[in-house]
Structures are given as structure tokens and as C-alpha cells.
Amino acid sequence: MSPNRPTGHAPPPDPLGLDALSGPLADTFIAAALALAALMATAVVLTRRTVRQAIVLSGYGMVLGLLFLILQAPDVAMSQIGVGTVLLPLIVVLALHATRRYRDTATGNGRHDDGRPDGADTRNDTRADTRNDTRGGGQADGRGAGR
Amino acid sequence: MSVLPYLTAGWIMLVGVYGIVTSRDLIHAVVCLSVTQSGTYVLLLAIGYRSGATAPVFSDRPPPPAGGPVTDPVVQAMALTDIVVGATVTALLLALAVQVAKRRGTLDPDALRSLEP
Amino acid sequence: MTPRARVALFAFGAAGTAALYTAGTLDLPGFGGAWHPYADRAVRQAVAHGTPNAVASVTFDQRAFDTLGEEIILLAAAVAAVVLLRVLRREDEDTDGSHRHGPADVPDALRLVGHLLLPLTLTVGVYVVAHGHQSPGGGFQGGVILGTAVHLLYLAGDYPALRRLRPLPVFEAAEAVAAAAFVVLALAATGWAATGRVPALNGAVGVEVGCALTLLLGRFFEQALLVRPPAPPGGRTGRTGEAP
Numbered sequence: 001m002s003p004n005r006p007t008g009h010a011p012p013p014d015p016l017g018l019d020a021l022s023g024p025l026a027d028t029f030i031a032a033a034l035a036l037a038a039l040m041a042t043a044v045v046l047t048r049r050t051v052r053q054a055i056v057l058s059g060y061g062m063v064l065g066l067l068f069l070i071l072q073a074p075d076v077a078m079s080q081i082g083v084g085t086v087l088l089p090l091i092v093v094l095a096l097h098a099t100r101r102y103r104d105t106a107t108g109n110g111r112h113d114d115g116r117p118d119g120a121d122t123r124n125d126t127r128a129d130t131r132n133d134t135r136g137g138g139q140a141d142g143r144g145a146g147r
Numbered sequence: 148m149s150v151l152p153y154l155t156a157g158w159i160m161l162v163g164v165y166g167i168v169t170s171r172d173l174i175h176a177v178v179c180l181s182v183t184q185s186g187t188y189v190l191l192l193a194i195g196y197r198s199g200a201t202a203p204v205f206s207d208r209p210p211p212p213a214g215g216p217v218t219d220p221v222v223q224a225m226a227l228t229d230i231v232v233g234a235t236v237t238a239l240l241l242a243l244a245v246q247v248a249k250r251r252g253t254l255d256p257d258a259l260r261s262l263e264p
Numbered sequence: 265m266t267p268r269a270r271v272a273l274f275a276f277g278a279a280g281t282a283a284l285y286t287a288g289t290l291d292l293p294g295f296g297g298a299w300h301p302y303a304d305r306a307v308r309q310a311v312a313h314g315t316p317n318a319v320a321s322v323t324f325d326q327r328a329f330d331t332l333g334e335e336i337i338l339l340a341a342a343v344a345a346v347v348l349l350r351v352l353r354r355e356d357e358d359t360d361g362s363h364r365h366g367p368a369d370v371p372d373a374l375r376l377v378g379h380l381l382l383p384l385t386l387t388v389g390v391y392v393v394a395h396g397h398q399s400p401g402g403g404f405q406g407g408v409i410l411g412t413a414v415h416l417l418y419l420a421g422d423y424p425a426l427r428r429l430r431p432l433p434v435f436e437a438a439e440a441v442a443a444a445a446f447v448v449l450a451l452a453a454t455g456w457a458a459t460g461r462v463p464a465l466n467g468a469v470g471v472e473v474g475c476a477l478t479l480l481l482g483r484f485f486e487q488a489l490l491v492r493p494p495a496p497p498g499g500r501t502g503r504t505g506e507a508p
Contacts, residue, residue, distance in 0.1 A: 026198070034155045037189065041159040041182050045166030050174050057178055064185055068226075071192045072202045072218045074400035075319045078392070079227040080188070082408035083234045087477065088181060090412070091234075094481070095174055095241040097488035099248040149294035157285045161278050168274040169267070195303065198296035203307060203318035206398045210311040211304070219303035220310065220318035221327075228323060228334045231404040231473055235341040238480045242348040245487060257267075 026070075033067040040064075054092040061085040152193035160186035173244040173254045181237050188226045195219030314459045320397045323404075324465040328450055331465075335472065339443045342476035346436070349483035370421030378420025385413035393470035394463070403466040407473025415481055423489070432482050439475035442468050 040060040047053040061084020068077035163183030170176035195218050201208070203217040211217055248254050265273075293299055310321035323331050389409035396402030417426040446468040453461040 023199070030196075031151065034152055034189075038155050038158050038162075041185070042162050044182050045162050045179050048171070048175065050172055050178075053175060053178055057181075060182070060185075064188070067189070068192055071196050072200055073192050073195070073223045073226070074202050074204070075317070075402065075405065076188065076192060076223050076227045076230065078400055078405040079230045079408065082405060082412065083230050084185075086412050087234055087408060087481075088237060090415070090481065091238050091241055091484055092174065092178060094484035094488040095245055098245050098484065099174070099254060102248040102252055102254055149296070150289045150292070152295050153289035153292060154286065157282065157289070161282060165274060165278065168270055193295055194292070195300070196296055197298060197300060197303075202400065203303075203310075204316060204398075204400060205311065205318070206316035211307055216298070217303070217307060217318070219300050219306075220322045221302045221306050223319045224322035224327060225330075227319065227402075227404055228331060231408060232334045232338045232341070234408075235338050235345070235476060235480065238484070239341045239345040239348070242345040242483075246348050 029070050030067075033063070033070050036063050037067050050096055051093070054089045054096065057092065058085050058089040061088065152196075153190060156186045156190035156193060158186075159183070159189060171255055171257070173247060173256060174241065176256065177237060177240045177244060180240070181233065184229075184233050188230065191222040191226045195222035314457070315462050316398050317396065317400065317402070319400075320402050320462055320466065323402065324397075324462045324469075328461075328465060331469070332447065332450055335443060335446050335469065338473065338476055339439070342439065342480055346479055346483050349487050351486050370419075375420045375422070378416050378422070382413060382416045382420075385409065385416060389413055389470075389474070393466060396466040396470075397459075397462040403469025403471075404473055406466075407470045408477060410470065410474035411477025411481065414478055415485075418485065423485075426485075430478060430482055432479060435475045435479050435482070439472055439479060442472035442475060446472065 037060070040056070040063045044053060044056050044060050047056050061080060064084055065077045065081035068074075068080055160183050163179050163181075163186065166179030166182065167176050170179060197216050197218055200216040200218045201214075203220040203223070205214070208214040244254060247259070251259060253259070306322050306326060307318050309326055310316075310318040313321060313325060315321035315325060389406050391406075392401035392409055393403055393406030396406065414430055415426065417423070417429065446465060449461075449464050449468055453464060456464075
């Protein structure tokens with residue numbers, strides 16, 4: 001934390017004047033970061049469109065990293081920022097891209113994998129229908145708009 | 148303030164489980180599982196926090212009796228290894244989801260009625 | 265089970281969990297309290313062993329056995345994911361060379377920044393691994409930086425260069441060697457001073473995490489960019505086929 005922050009109201013005395021983040025200011029920061037983390041976690045879960053969810057997940061990773069930094073855990077924050085904001089969303093996006101044929105083109109343009117009798121296309125159609133029926137309205141992210 | 152961080156951790160875990168329960172997409176479910184997991188990091192670090200403490204690194208300050216209190220390095224070590232290892236486990240789950248999509252043609256857990264050879 | 269019944273069951277379970285969890289937290293030592301018996305002992309040991317970063321000391325010295333377990337989990341998960349994501353030959357042949365190598369049009373500025381940032385980021389990764397025992401950082405964090413940095417080349421629109429820079433078989437071998445090195449070092453280092461042990465184990469972990477993540481991301485990139493819909497019936501004689 002920045003060295004010129006007032007540390008006057010630190011409960012334990014700080015004899016060397018080192019840069020401990022303490023007092024009401026620290027409590028405010030921690031409470032704000034906790035609230036933000038809880039909010040972002042909820043947002044990640046409620047974002048049903050998976051591509052958007054990857055972006056929200058990246059933001060959640062960054063918020064968690066900040067929270068860990070405020071909780072005086074720089075090692076964990078480093079790990080979390082690397083994994084949570086870069087690695088995990090990247091892997092999710094790549095997995096989404098690898099499976100894009102099974103979600104976007106649900107009506108199947110000439111796709112018949114393995115030639116199974118219970119054609120995958122019908123299954124995908126029913127899937128799209130149920131998705132639109134059960135969760136079509138009221139989602140904050142407006143999924144189903146482009147379907 | 149004294150239990151708020153613990154309750155936040157509990158909220159993050161429960162909201163992640165809620166996401167898994169109501170998920171219509173295996174990749175969405177895996178992401179929700181990683182959210183659930185991140186609740187444990189918040190809980191661990193909240194337990195290890197100490198008011199007015201600094202990070203447990205002594206390259207530029209004397210150790211505790213002289214240099215002021217530090218946060219708990221034990222829980223930090225647990226959380227930091229688990230974050231990286233958890234990411235590879237999440238990648239494994241996503242790889243499973245990719246395989247399910249390729250073999251079964253869907254990612255909706257409700258469409259996967261039975262285990263199929 | 266219908267979705268409604270499932271949510272109802274979840275609400276029941278969640279209410280119970282929430283009640284028990286809240287009751288449990290009320291008896292925990294308060295947040296920010298001064299009573300941390302484990303922390304005091306761990307910090308004292310770290311200082312006594314001469315490792316300035318107490319977290320690195322706990323990870324690679326005081327609880328190195330625990331880290332060994334985490335290492336094995338990481339190795340197992342990475343190997344399993346790589347096996348699951350191998351490109352089958354029939355998928356590979358089906359692409360007919362129509363591979364997409366990434367974003368077609370990358371602005372020159374982005375291309376330049378990507379190529380400039382790559383050596384910088386790799387240096388930062390090595391620094392974070394190498395100084396893990398003195399400052400915040402270490403093998404796990406530096407490994408993440410190293411493993412993801414290589415893929416800046418994809419952002420720069422240079423997927424062929426990325427493939428040349430990242431021969432996956434080499435990384436497979438390097439990951440296994442690093443995992444074995446961690447075990448051997450952990451056994452051999454019991455007699456060493458902690459000042460030598462912690463950086464050595466840090467380095468082994470850094471190499472292993474970096475290789476594991478590079479492999480994982482490489483396989484995911486292959487799946488995302490190269491795999492096309494498989495041919496209709498096609499023989500299931502799939503083997504690991506390296507793309508051209």
C-alpha cells in the first residue's frame with residue numbers, strides 16, 4: 001500500500017512506521033472488496049450466456065485478486081490474478097469455441113455425428129426449446145435475444 | 148465486521164452450488180464450480196487476516212516482534228497452491244465437457260439421460 | 265427430476281447448510297483477531313530457516329510434503345486433460361488443410377505490442393520464479409505467467425510462430441521431468457539448508473506449472489482452431505495426429 005497513507009489509528013502500534021493498512025480505512029476497503037466479490041460471484045452464476053460469463057468471470061478473478069491484496073496476501077493475489085483473470089477465462093473461451101457447433105447451430109446444418117438413430121438434431125431442437133421456455137424471460141443478461 | 152467475511156465466503160459457495168444446480172450447460176456448470184471453489188479461498192484468507200498486519204515477507208522489514216504483526220502464511224500457502232492446481236482441475240473438467248459435446252452432440256445435462264458407451 | 269423439484273431440493277439443502285455454516289462462523293475467532301498460533305510458529309520457523317518470504321517457506325519447506333501432493337494432482341489433471349483433448353486423426357484429416365490459424369486481420373499495433381510484450385512477460389515470469397523465496401511470488405505464480413505468456417503470440421495473430429515456439433512433445437517431456445525433479449529434490453534436499461531447498465523446489469514447480477499450462481492451452485487451442493466436424497461414419501482408429 002502507498003507509503004503516505006495515514007496509519008495513525010492503527011490498533012497495534014507500528015513502531016517503524018511501516019505501511020500496514022489498518023484502522024477504519026482498512027475495514028472500509030475490506031468490506032467494499034468483500035461486497036464486490038460477492039456481487040461479482042452472483043453475477044458470474046446468473047450470467048447464463050456462456051461467452052458473456054467468461055468475461056464476467058475474468059472481472060470476478062480481478063476483484064478476488066484485489067480482495068486478496070487488501071487482505072495482505074500478495075502471493076495469493078498474484079496467483080489469483082494470473083489464474084482468475086487470464087488463464088481460466090481463456091480456457092473457458094477455448095472450450096466454448098471447441099464446442100460451438102453444439103450450441104449455436106442447434107438446427108444442425110448437415111451435421112450427423114456417428115450416425116446414431118436418435119438423431120442429434122432433434123435432441124438439440126428440444127434442448128433449444130426447453131431453454132427458451134424455462135429461462136427465456138427475466139434473465140438480466142438478456143439471453144435468448146439472438147436465438 | 149467480525150463474521151462478515153466468513154458469511155461472504157459462505158454466500159459465494161452457496162451461490163456457486165445454486166449455479167451448478169440450475170445450469171443448462173456443462174461449461175456453465177464448470178465455471179460455477181470454480182466460483183464455489185473460490186469461496187474457500189476467501190474463507191481461508193479471512194481466517195488468516197489480522198488487523199493492522201502486513202504481508203508475511205521479511206526481505207525489507209524485521210520479523211514480527213520488531214516489525215509489527217503479519218498475516219497467517221499457512222492459509223496463504225494453502226490458498227495459493229490450490230488456486231493453480233484448481234485451475235488445472237477445472238481445465239480437466241472442461242476437457243471432459245468438450246468430449247461430451249463431441250460424442251453426444253449436446254452440452255445440456257438434462258439431455259444426457261443415460262450413460263452411453 | 266424436474267427443474268422445479270431440483271431447485272426446491274436445493275433450497276432445502278442450502279437453507280440447512282446456511283444455518284449450520286452461520287452457526288459455525290459465530291464460534292470462530294473473530295475476523296482480524298490477534299490469536300494466530302499457527303501463524304506465529306510458521307513465521308518463527310521461516311525466520312529461523314532464513315527464508316524471507318514466509319509463504320514460500322511454508323509451501324516449500326515446512327509443508328513441502330503437502331505441496332508434493334498438490335504437484336501430483338496437478339500432473340494427473342494435466343495429463344488427463346491432454347489425453348482427453350488429443351486431436352483424433354479422422355478429425356484432423358477431415359479439416360482438409362482448411363485450418364484457421366487465428367484472427368485473420370490483426371492490427372499492426374497489436375501485432376507489434378504482442379511481439380514486444382512476449383520477451384518482457386517471459387522475463388517477468390522467470391523473475392517471479394527465481395525470487396519467490398525473497399519476495400511475493402514463486403513457482404506456482406511464475407509458472408502461470410510463463411505458461412500463459414507464450415500465448416501472447418496468438419493475440420499477435422501469429423499462430424504458426426506460436427506452434428514453432430511451443431513444440432508440445434518437448435513440453436510433455438519437460439513436464440514429466442520437472443515433476444520427477446520435484447520428487448527427487450524433495451527427497452534429496454532433506455539434508456540441505458532451507459536457503460538452498462526453497463529456490464530449488466521453486467524452480468522445479470515453476471517449470472512444471474509452466475509446462476502443464478502450456479500443454480493444456482496448446483491442446484485447447486488445437487481443439488478450438490483445428491477440429492472440424494468429424495466425417496460421417498469414419499473408422500474410429502484415431503490416434504494422436506499432429507497437425508501439419
